[in-house]
Amino acid sequence: xxxxxxxSRAGTRTTLPDPTKVAPVTVPTNPRAVTRADVARYAxxxxxxxxxxxxxxxRPVAPAxxxxxxxxxxxxxxxxxxxxxxxxxxxxxxxxLIVPELDNPFWSELAVAVTHAAxxxxxxxxxxxxxxxxxxxxxxxxxxSARQVDGVIVTSIMTHPDLSTVTDPGxxxxxxxxxxEVPEYASIxxxxxxxxxxxxxxxxxxxxxxxxxxxxxxxxxxLREQGWMRALREAGLxxxxxxxxxxxxxxxxxxxxRMFADDTGPRAVFVxxxxxxxxxxxxxxxxxxxxxxDVAIVSxxxxxxxxxxxxQLTTVRQPxxxxxxxxxxxxxxxxxxxxxxxxxxxxxLVLGASCGCDVRR
Amino acid sequence: xxxxxxxSRAGTRTTLPDPTKVAPVTVPTNPRAVTRADVARYAxxxxxxxxxxxxxxxRPVAPAxxxxxxxxxxxxxxxxxxxxxxxxxxxxxxxxLIVPELDNPFWSELAVAVTHAAxxxxxxxxxxxxxxxxxxxxxxxxxxSARQVDGVIVTSIMTHPDLSTVTDPGxxxxxxxxxxEVPEYASIxxxxxxxxxxxxxxxxxxxxxxxxxxxxxxxxxxLREQGWMRALREAGLxxxxxxxxxxxxxxxxxxxxRMFADDTGPRAVFVxxxxxxxxxxxxxxxxxxxxxxDVAIVSxxxxxxxxxxxxQLTTVRQPxxxxxxxxxxxxxxxxxxxxxxxxxxxxxLVLGASCGCDVRR
DNA sequence: CTGAAAGCGCTTACAG
DNA sequence: CTGAAAGCGCTTACAG
Numbered sequence: 001x002x003x004x005x006x007x008s009r010a011g012t013r014t015t016l017p018d019p020t021k022v023a024p025v026t027v028p029t030n031p032r033a034v035t036r037a038d039v040a041r042y043a044x045x046x047x048x049x050x051x052x053x054x055x056x057x058x059r060p061v062a063p064a065x066x067x068x069x070x071x072x073x074x075x076x077x078x079x080x081x082x083x084x085x086x087x088x089x090x091x092x093x094x095x096x097l098i099v100p101e102l103d104n105p106f107w108s109e110l111a112v113a114v115t116h117a118a119x120x121x122x123x124x125x126x127x128x129x130x131x132x133x134x135x136x137x138x139x140x141x142x143x144x145s146a147r148q149v150d151g152v153i154v155t156s157i158m159t160h161p162d163l164s165t166v167t168d169p170g171x172x173x174x175x176x177x178x179x180x181e182v183p184e185y186a187s188i189x190x191x192x193x194x195x196x197x198x199x200x201x202x203x204x205x206x207x208x209x210x211x212x213x214x215x216x217x218x219x220x221x222x223l224r225e226q227g228w229m230r231a232l233r234e235a236g237l238x239x240x241x242x243x244x245x246x247x248x249x250x251x252x253x254x255x256x257x258r259m260f261a262d263d264t265g266p267r268a269v270f271v272x273x274x275x276x277x278x279x280x281x282x283x284x285x286x287x288x289x290x291x292x293x294d295v296a297i298v299s300x301x302x303x304x305x306x307x308x309x310x311x312q313l314t315t316v317r318q319p320x321x322x323x324x325x326x327x328x329x330x331x332x333x334x335x336x337x338x339x340x341x342x343x344x345x346x347x348x349l350v351l352g353a354s355c356g357c358d359v360r361r
Numbered sequence: 362x363x364x365x366x367x368x369s370r371a372g373t374r375t376t377l378p379d380p381t382k383v384a385p386v387t388v389p390t391n392p393r394a395v396t397r398a399d400v401a402r403y404a405x406x407x408x409x410x411x412x413x414x415x416x417x418x419x420r421p422v423a424p425a426x427x428x429x430x431x432x433x434x435x436x437x438x439x440x441x442x443x444x445x446x447x448x449x450x451x452x453x454x455x456x457x458l459i460v461p462e463l464d465n466p467f468w469s470e471l472a473v474a475v476t477h478a479a480x481x482x483x484x485x486x487x488x489x490x491x492x493x494x495x496x497x498x499x500x501x502x503x504x505x506s507a508r509q510v511d512g513v514i515v516t517s518i519m520t521h522p523d524l525s526t527v528t529d530p531g532x533x534x535x536x537x538x539x540x541x542e543v544p545e546y547a548s549i550x551x552x553x554x555x556x557x558x559x560x561x562x563x564x565x566x567x568x569x570x571x572x573x574x575x576x577x578x579x580x581x582x583x584l585r586e587q588g589w590m591r592a593l594r595e596a597g598l599x600x601x602x603x604x605x606x607x608x609x610x611x612x613x614x615x616x617x618x619r620m621f622a623d624d625t626g627p628r629a630v631f632v633x634x635x636x637x638x639x640x641x642x643x644x645x646x647x648x649x650x651x652x653x654x655d656v657a658i659v660s661x662x663x664x665x666x667x668x669x670x671x672x673q674l675t676t677v678r679q680p681x682x683x684x685x686x687x688x689x690x691x692x693x694x695x696x697x698x699x700x701x702x703x704x705x706x707x708x709x710l711v712l713g714a715s716c717g718c719d720v721r722r
Numbered sequence: 723c724t725g726a727a728a729g730c731g732c733t734t735a736c737a738g
Numbered sequence: 739c740t741g742a743a744a745g746c747g748c749t750t751a752c753a754g
Binding site for chain 2: 746747748749750751
Binding site: 033079080081082083084086087092094101102103105108109111112115124125126127128129142143145146147148170249253278279281282285304305307308310311 | 394440441442443444445447448453455462463464466469470472473476485486487488489490503504506507508509531610614639640642643646665666668669671672
């Protein structure tokens with residue numbers, strides 16, 4: 001077994017040689033990883049047989065031979081080179097996932113759920129962060145495609161993602177967390193209209209007469225907004241004030257300051273994400289207003305963080321695990337009978353104390 | 362250009378044929394991705410020249426030729442196959458990152474920082490979640506190694522990670538967020554002893570006479586614990602109560618209930634992570650105790666979430682970006698002059714209101 | 723300045 | 739049941 005250093009791979013020095021110093025005598029060379037050929041040699045078989053044993057097929061192998069090979073694999077610590085496998089088979093067994101901001105709890109929880117769902121199908125996830133930027137989203141998608149992922153799950157920030165120019169035509173792609181229909185793409189998302197309707201209705205049932213809306217920036221008349229509005233209309237309530245802001249804690253904070261700065265603010269508010277609601281609660285805290293005594297809140301997402309606000313947030317929970325499994329199965333083509341272009345999964349209102357109930361989760 | 366379907370790659374049907382249905386006539390075949398050979402043909406050059414243009418070397422190319430190749434690349438939408446590149450060059454331009462729980466804000470913020478630091482060096486990050494489990498940590502490491510990452514950054518939950526049996530001997534590995542010295546590995550972490558000392562001293566300066574500790578489960582006598590204790594000793598204060606618990610919001614909640622259930626609880630508490638502190642605050646809320654009027658809190662980490670608790674947490678902030686850059690440069694061997702086995706980066710006390718100050722961030 | 727050729731590690735149809 | 743051989747897409751030393 002030759003572990004010699006190959007000139008084309010030897011660690012090249014990036015620093016210029018310093019004439020005042022003695023040139024280094026030893027160049028650190030990484031020992032080559034164990035390959036299938038090493039295993040074959042050790043076990044005294046051909047490389048084909050090693051593959052047959054590793055994959056338990058497609059040709060049968062005599063038990064004694066297989067045992068020798070397995071022993072060799074164990075002793076040498078052999079792991080098949082995934083790059084070579086991907087090149088040969090055309091499948092990397094990796095799924096790409098693009099999220100806008102991994103450091104937003106909702107997205108990181110979704111990323112974990114997708115990772116678990118993919119692992120259950122034997123896939124690793126190559127995670128890419130678009131930083132909420134459309135150009136970066138395209139660039140990341142390009143990179144995932146070059147890395148030979150077998151499919152991509154995109155949680156796009158674009159209302160009408162135009163991604164066709166970026167990917168290979170044959171690369172399966174699914175839009176996750178997308179409430180609306182996008183031509184040419186399968187999309188999976190929560191039933192946001194119904195969720196917002198349920199959440200706002202709950203505030204109506206508490207008897208609040210004025211219910212505002214803190215809404216994240218979205219391209220179109222958003223479904224959460226429609227749900228909020230429909231609940232008000234059906235109750236015969238006037239439209240409450242609307243503040244539009246970023247989908248972040250800070251965005252919610254700024255919206256809260258604006259909405260409740262003077263005493264004309266509404267008695268209750270529906271907020272389009274938990275992160276924003278947390279910002280609203282901080283604003284109310286600074287303004288000396290109590291939740292829910294002065295202002296009641298219902299929000300949207302059901303992030304873990306919403307369990308630990310004081311008081312606990314009443315929130316419309318997105319079934320993240322369900323969505324993740326659906327996205328993975330969809331992108332892998334495992335639900336071939338599913339003809340739907342768009343999957344809507346139901347959201348569930350989870351009661352806390354911010355709405356005026358006093359439920360403890 | 363032949364886009365024919367190759368039998369060994371055609372999408373095989375996983376469902377058994379249903380005799381009651383007509384067999385499908387068309388099998389969906391993924392159009393083959395564009396390769397370097399397609400570009401060469403289109404531009405009328407050899408495949409070598411395509412590479413020379415893509416990499417701007419190592420051989421010179423006539424400007425007119427290069428222009429033709431670039432045009433071909435653009436028209437065909439060519440992207441080099443990363444698996445083939447990795448196989449050929451021995452470098453995947455990917456770094457592996459193992460975190461215990463990606464859905465814990467501290468880890469997701471660290472993951473984002475590492476991703477950015479790696480991107481600045483031209484590397485993608487293959488992110489792996491160990492779910493806080495040692496066996497999974499080893500399994501994920503094995504997988505990363507098989508996927509030919511050029512290095513691994515591990516935020517291990519093991520006190521004494523024994524990882525040598527899992528990775529290729531030549532795979533560079535760095536332990537991140539590790540405060541203590543680990544034989545044979547480079548480790549990078551915050552100066553936790555000093556950070557805890559500063560945080561606890563701050564509580565001492567506020568004049569609190571009894572200062573408890575909520576400490577996450579760690580293998581040994583932890584540096585945060587040592588810092589807390591040293592601050593008490595040097596102030597001549599008695600050791601406050603210690604509750605040990607998980608590094609989670611729930612862990613903090615349970616610890617808070619235990620520490621403050623009766624009125625013998627301390628007047629102030631140093632908490633080993635922001636997530637735990639958030640749990641403690643919830644426990645105090647339920648017990649009807651106010652922060653900081655009844656109990657003052659200083660915690661550790663400096664997660665974004667700590668900015669939005671009510672009141673805002675005073676916390677010892679880990680310089681996540683600095684740590685991420687150091688880890689990436691270390692694992693890539695970019696700081697060859699650095700002889701240190703262990704890098705300690707300084708933490709900074711960030712004042713909020715939970716300690717009794719009234720600073721607004 | 724350009725191209726033909728070798729080889730990275732793997733899988734699998736084919737031949738024995 | 740086993741092995742020799744082709745080829746996935748790429749990079750680069752070598753030859754022209």
